[in-house]
Amino acid sequence: MPSGPAPPLPCKSVSAPAPRSSVPPRAASRASALPPPGPSASEESAAPDPAKMARRSRHRLLLLLLRYLVVALDYHKAYGFSASKDHQVVTAIEYQEVILACKYPKKTISSRLEWKKLGRSVSFVYYQQALQGDFKDRAEMIDFSIRIKNVTRNDAGKYRCEVSAPSEQGQNLEEDTLTLEVLVAPAVPSCEVPSSALRGTVVELRCQDKEGNPAPEYTxxxxGIRLLENPKLGSPSANSSYTMNTKSGTLQFNTVSKLDSGEYSCEARNSVGHSRCPGKRMQVDDLNISGIIAAVVVVALVISVCGLGVCYAQRKGYFSKETSFQKSSSASKATAMSENDFKHTKSFII
Structure with missing residues (x-):
């Protein structure tokens, strides 16, 4: 048999298996039952909604504030800013020595120190490695602290020290705040004591000091004998009708009597010192003799002035009846004679 190519085999068409649907038949039937999706709200109206725009602007503002807050926190971390939480109160007596201490761990060559006095306006106490103002002559530096040799009441107030030094994270800034309170002894108080009073009336004596700190109490x-704050605790013979206020410095007699006559003085005292005004005498009488004498003198002066005026008028003749009558009669005669002369002249001409 002759050899030749083998006849080709018949081709069969193989169909690919259909992909399985992931949607169950029931879900697919339900989805087919739903209506087709409608147009979105943005497609319905192209005009912007004011409420949505306001919400978006608020969100943007909030995000901006958060960013600033994060930047500020990073800044404080980088520069190491810290403030002392303990507020110091330093107390000193006037004209004595006081030290304003700045709480800082260590002083280095590269650290920079500033002291400021706070108030309505901030003023430098220590700046550029030198004391400022009147502190030059009566203060000195001890590391970061200030030693005031002769403190005055004008030095009282709030102070702050600021220390800055370079660190690995940047510039390190620390500050400490304190309050200086200056105690002042009272000066000589001003005392108001009436020189005289009428028995049975209300009399008040006043005492006041404006310089003492803390505020003084008065006695x-x-x-020369101290009056008790409660007069009922004293002797029965003494007057117990007065009221003493140690805070305001008043001494009031509800019904003053002759027993209250005497020399009165007042003392102002606080924790620093005390001072007393010179004594002044108060005289209590049944009648106001000094007032009566003054009234009599005034009346006598008025009467004497009136009498001198009358004498002067009489000498000038203002009150004489004869002179006034003579003046009037002479005037009438003069007018009569002038009329007669006029008539005689007229008849003579005719």
């Missing part, structure tokens, strides 16, 4: 003395 009254009569003839």
């Amino acid at each position: 009254w003395f009569k003839d």
